[in-house]
Amino acid sequence: MESLIxxxxxxxxxxxxxxxxxxxxxxxxxxxxxxxxxxxLLILSMGGLKLGTVPLLGEEAGSYxxxxxxxxxxxxxxxxxxxxxxxxxxxxxxYQELETDNLGAMRGSDDE
Amino acid sequence: xxNNILVIPMLLPIIVGVLxxxxxxxxxxxxxxxxxxxxxxxxxxxxxxxxxxxxxxxRLDFGGWEPPFGILFVADSxxxxxxxxxxxxTTICLSYALISTSKELQTMYFxxxxxxxxxxxxxxxxxxxxxxxxxxxxxxxxxSYVLLTLGNSKRQLREAIKYVSINIVSSWFxxxxxxxxxxxxxxxxxxxxxxxxAESGQTPxxxxxxxxxxxxxxxxxxLLLYFWxxxxxxxxxxxxxxxxxxxxxxxxxxxxxxxxxxxxHHQPEITHTIIGIMAAxxxxxxxxxxxxxxxxxxxxxYNVVIAxxxxxxGLAIATPAAMEGAIYYLIHDxxxxxxxxxxxxxxxxxxxxxKMAGMSGLMKNYPLLGxxxxxxxxxxxxxxxxxxxxxxxxxxxxxxxxGSYGLLALALLxxxxxLYSLLRIFKNCFxxxxxxSKEEQPPLRKGVLWPCxxxxxxxxxxxxxxxxxxxxxTDAAETLLNxxxxxDAVLGKIQ
Numbered sequence: 001m002e003s004l005i006x007x008x009x010x011x012x013x014x015x016x017x018x019x020x021x022x023x024x025x026x027x028x029x030x031x032x033x034x035x036x037x038x039x040x041l042l043i044l045s046m047g048g049l050k051l052g053t054v055p056l057l058g059e060e061a062g063s064y065x066x067x068x069x070x071x072x073x074x075x076x077x078x079x080x081x082x083x084x085x086x087x088x089x090x091x092x093x094x095y096q097e098l099e100t101d102n103l104g105a106m107r108g109s110d111d112e
Numbered sequence: 113x114x115n116n117i118l119v120i121p122m123l124l125p126i127i128v129g130v131l132x133x134x135x136x137x138x139x140x141x142x143x144x145x146x147x148x149x150x151x152x153x154x155x156x157x158x159x160x161x162x163x164x165x166x167x168x169x170x171r172l173d174f175g176g177w178e179p180p181f182g183i184l185f186v187a188d189s190x191x192x193x194x195x196x197x198x199x200x201x202t203t204i205c206l207s208y209a210l211i212s213t214s215k216e217l218q219t220m221y222f223x224x225x226x227x228x229x230x231x232x233x234x235x236x237x238x239x240x241x242x243x244x245x246x247x248x249x250x251x252x253x254x255x256s257y258v259l260l261t262l263g264n265s266k267r268q269l270r271e272a273i274k275y276v277s278i279n280i281v282s283s284w285f286x287x288x289x290x291x292x293x294x295x296x297x298x299x300x301x302x303x304x305x306x307x308x309x310a311e312s313g314q315t316p317x318x319x320x321x322x323x324x325x326x327x328x329x330x331x332x333x334x335l336l337l338y339f340w341x342x343x344x345x346x347x348x349x350x351x352x353x354x355x356x357x358x359x360x361x362x363x364x365x366x367x368x369x370x371x372x373x374x375x376x377h378h379q380p381e382i383t384h385t386i387i388g389i390m391a392a393x394x395x396x397x398x399x400x401x402x403x404x405x406x407x408x409x410x411x412x413x414y415n416v417v418i419a420x421x422x423x424x425x426g427l428a429i430a431t432p433a434a435m436e437g438a439i440y441y442l443i444h445d446x447x448x449x450x451x452x453x454x455x456x457x458x459x460x461x462x463x464x465x466x467k468m469a470g471m472s473g474l475m476k477n478y479p480l481l482g483x484x485x486x487x488x489x490x491x492x493x494x495x496x497x498x499x500x501x502x503x504x505x506x507x508x509x510x511x512x513x514x515g516s517y518g519l520l521a522l523a524l525l526x527x528x529x530x531l532y533s534l535l536r537i538f539k540n541c542f543x544x545x546x547x548x549s550k551e552e553q554p555p556l557r558k559g560v561l562w563p564c565x566x567x568x569x570x571x572x573x574x575x576x577x578x579x580x581x582x583x584x585x586t587d588a589a590e591t592l593l594n595x596x597x598x599x600d601a602v603l604g605k606i607q
Contacts, residue, residue, distance in 0.1 A: 020281070025273065032280045039287040046295035069294070072243055076287055079250045083283075086257055087276050093261075094269040106270045 005045040012038035025091045025101045029084065036080035040073045117160065118172040118185045121153050121195050121234040122248075129227035139218030143210035146223040150203040150230060157196035161584060164189055169591070169601035171240065179240070179602050180304035186240035186602055189588035190439065194237045194366055197443045200570070201358045201450045202230045208454055208563040209351040212461070217349060220262055226355065229255035236363045240602060242293070242300040245367065246286055249332070253279050256360060259352045260344060267347045275344040282331035289324040296321065303602035306375045306595050314378035322376035322383055329371065333364025335424055336390040338417045342401060345416060346409035346466075350457025353409065357416050358450035362442060365423055369438070372427060373592040374599075380430065388428030388519060394421030395522045399529035406468050408541070411533050412449075412456050415492065418526050419445045425519050426507045433513070435589035437506025440581075444499035444574060448491050451567035452534075455485050458564065459541060462554055468537060473546030477553045480561055482542045484568050489538060491571045493531035499574035 012034055019031030047069030055064040095101050128149040132142045164170060170187045173179060187195075206226060213222065232252025239245050257279075261272045294300055296317055297308045309318055327337070334341045345356050368387070376383055398417030405411055423445065426438025458481060463471045475482040491498035494505075504527065511520035574581065591597050 020277075028277060032277065032284075035281070035284050036287075039284055039291065042288065043291040043294070046291045068300075072290070072294075075243070075247060079247070079283075082254060083250070083257075083276070083280055086254065087273075087280070090257075090261060090269070090272055090276060094273055097266050097269050103273070106273065 001049045002045050005041055005049065009038050009042045009045070012041070023103045025094070025103060028103065029087055029091060032087070033080070033084055036076070036084075040076060043069050043073050043076070115163075115170045115172055115187075117156060118170055118187055118238065120156050121160075121199065122185075122231045122238065124149055124153055124156075125227040125231040125234070129224040129231070132224040132227070133221065136219055136221065139215060140210070142218065142223040143206065146227055147203055147206045147210065149227065150199055150206060153230070153234070154196065154199040154203060157192055157199055160187055161189065161192045161196060164192060165583065165587065169598065171602060180299055180301035183244050184240045184301070184602070185238045186302075186598070187238055188591045188598060188601075189584050190369070190592055191237045191366075193439065193443060193584060193588055194362065194446075195234050197446045198230065198233050198237070198359050198362070201446050201567075202226065202355065204563045204566050204570075205351055205354050205358070205450060205454070207566075208354070208560070211559050211563070212458075212557060213349060213351060217262060221258070222262060225255050225258045225262070229259065229355065229359070233359050233363055237366055240302050242290060242302055242305065245302075246283070246290060249286070249363070249367075250283065252360070252363060253283070256356065259355070260348050262352070263349045265347070271344045271347040275340055278331065278340045282328055285324060285331070286328045289321055289328055292321045292324065293318075301602070302370070302374060303599045307599050307603065309375055310378065310595075314376060319376070319379050319382055322371070322379075323386070325371050325376070326368070326383065326386065329364050329367045330390060331364075332361070333368060333424075334361045334394075334417055334420045335364070335368070335387075336394050336397075338394065338397070338420070341417060342410050342413040345413040346407065350453060350460065353412075353457065354450045354453035357412070357453050358446045361416060361420055362446055365420060365442060368424065369427055369592060373430070373435075374595045377430075377595065384428050384430060387424055388516070391421045391424035391428055392519060392522050394418075394424070395526040399526050402529055402533035403536070407466050408456050408459065408468060408471075408537050409453075409466050411537060412452050415452065415530060415533065416449055418530055419449065419492075422504075422507070422523055422526060425511065425516075425523050428519065429507070429510050429514050429516055430593070431510045431514055432589055432593055433506050434510035435592050436585050437503045437508075437510060439503075439585050439588050440506065440578070441500065441503025443581075444491070444503055444571070447499065447567055447570050447574065448488060451484075451488050451564060451571065452492065454564050454567070455481065455488060456537075458556075458560060459485075462556065463541075464554075468540045471541040472544040473542070475542040476546040478556060481556070481564075482538075484561070484564050485534075485538060485542065487568050487571070489531065489534040491575070492534065494527050497572070497575045499571045501575060502578045 016031045016034035019027045047066040052063030052065050053061040055067040135142055172185045174183050229252055232248050235248035239248055257276050299305055331337045345353050398414050401414035402411055423438050423441050426434040460466045491500045494500040
């Protein structure tokens with residue numbers, strides 16, 4: 001199961017890197033969103049998958065799953081949500097002001 | 113030692129920041145409240161620093177969960193010295209903002225965002241948990257994204273897109289490194305990680321993970337991977353640049369010091385060699401950048417890069433003297449870089465251009481500004497008795513003792529480049545024909561030099577008062593070089 005998930009993480013990362021390397025701002029943002037999904041899956045599989053039952057006291061089980069990765073992912077999801085929302089607004093605002101969504105046209109500075 | 117006061121440097125700015133959001137239209141009130149709250153934070157940091165000397169390393173376990181199970185804050189001298197310096201610098205930058213920034217900026221959540229930034233910075237210094245470090249980094253970065261875009265010039269938006277994208281990618285690397293670390297040793301509490309890494313003798317796998325951390329923090333600190341830095345540090349309003357220059361890269365440097373002195377210090381021939389090479393390349397690249405441009409803000413931004421390289425030379429050598437030197441220089445650099453950016457910003461406001469060609473003979477009309485810049489220049493070049501001197505001497509002496517002559521040569525050469533790049537500004541902008549006559553000169557806004565003078569006094573004070581700082585810095589360096597002190601303080605004595 002872990003190997004399968006790791007392959008999925010690899011595929012997601014590949015897709016994300018392809019998107020991040022493109023010149024269109026929206027594609028880059030989508031790429032970063034997929035990147036964060038990939039790493040969340042990675043953290044999840046690092047805790048081990050399907051090793052036991054829910055970590056509740058009173059559940060009479062031989063072993064419990066590690067609850068920490070879930071807590072980490074939850075925090076990371078919230079953060080990546082906020083950052084993605086911010087960069088989407090930023091991209092929209094930049095599109096309004098600069099009248100381009102092409103990163104190639106955003107290089108350099110005004111005066112050079 | 114449990115201590116609730118430890119959380120205040122992070123909690124107070126957050127609470128005050130949230131309150132200030134509701135006072136949006138009262139620009140001046142916001143400024144005074146935020147200055148007051150940072151001043152209180154400064155006072156508390158002084159108290160903490162004093163307390164650490166008598167009681168040893170302090171810690172606060174949130175929710176009473178004993179380490180390694182809960183999240184905790186750990187305050188050793190190194191962390192608290194940086195919290196103290198960053199609080200002082202933030203206070204002074206806020207007072208500069210009160211005097212100089214436009215009304216629009218003041219009422220567009222500038223002050224709350226600066227406070228959130230300060231909270232993120234202080235949290236990163238104090239936390240004792242790697243995932244919590246990630247969270248504090250993100251608090252700091254999100255605030256910096258907002259600050260970078262406030263002001264709304266086209267250039268800022270363009271630079272912000274690059275800055276945000278590069279930071280999202282580096283945060284991704286951070287998470288990847290955390291995932292691998294957790295997967296291989298099953299804990300994220302720094303002291304516990306350090307203990308387990310030491311038990312395993314730092315296997316090749318762990319060394320590889322440490323390199324991923326190195327990439328992450330190098331991106332944040334601008335160590336070799338500084339390509340994003342000059343653009344984004346030279347586009348926002350000057351107060352923001354000063355805060356970025358003084359605080360943001362320093363948090364990355366702090367994280368590098370913590371990681372490679374507390375946790376991954378068992379394979380120095382791999383990790384510390386790489387850090388040394390990266391520091392050398394940073395010094396070269398930063399020096400070339402500092403003399404290549406005519407825009408004074410870009411020159412100031414490249415000076416940030418040089419300082420990063422210089423401080424990391426100290427970590428690469430990692431002897432007690434080098435560590436002390438690096439800590440002195442880190443503190444000095446936070447003060448001096450804020451000062452440099454504020455002065456450069458004042459010059460730009462006065463002359464309406466950031467090009468050297470557009471300024472000349474400012475010295476005649478604004479002597480105080482000129483001499484402040486002169487002192488800053490000397491301080492950054494490392495002339496005694498100013499604050500840059502002691503750090504440079506200690507790092508150079510350590511480089512000689514450990515036989516790292518290449519690093520020594522580059523570190524000293526970079527000082528000459530710093531001096532040359534700033535001397536160029538001084539010669540072109542302050543000396544020379546005064547183009548604007550006494551009658552036409554734009555008046556210096558009242559009080560705008562006070563914050564700069566406060567920083568000038570601070571840099572002189574640190575230089576002259578090195579003796580008084582010495583016990584704290586020695587203690588900080590000792591804790592960095594003897595990780596077991598930190599581990600014992602967090603996990604309790606191991607029998």
